[in-house]
Amino acid sequence: MPGARDMRDSIDVLHEISTILDTGLDRKTLSLLLELIESGVNPEALAAVVKELRREAATLSRQR
Template identity: 60%
Template structure:
């Protein structure tokens, strides 16, 4: 899966920190935050050369996030990070997403434990 082309480092960073401590607020709650440009309010369409540069930057951001994820023992691969970042870029609250990831892991461990106990 290709990284999301509108990946931004602040959103990606906010997600990685949210997975670790769930303490970074969304940018709309930060006073004097610069509004984020999106496809509706972007002043111009990007030329093809810039798109490939943007894709390279997105890939680099995913690589950096993967390193952060590894350091923080988040156990997220590059594909999962790309999906999570895409969800955040589309408006999903990073703290809520982190909570869902943690809950899914917990349920997965419980299911694995049940399967292991049945095999004994």
């Protein structure tokens, strides 16, 4: 089981990749997503949920 430092290092690397890919995901969100994946959540299903939540947020934002 990875320690806190290993987890922090992993999040740092993921955040760097996320920034390069311009995903808009912050460290906290990446950390939560990583925890869900490590708990057995299907990564593709999780990505679909994130995309849908972004679409919903954009729709709500336009309605204001």
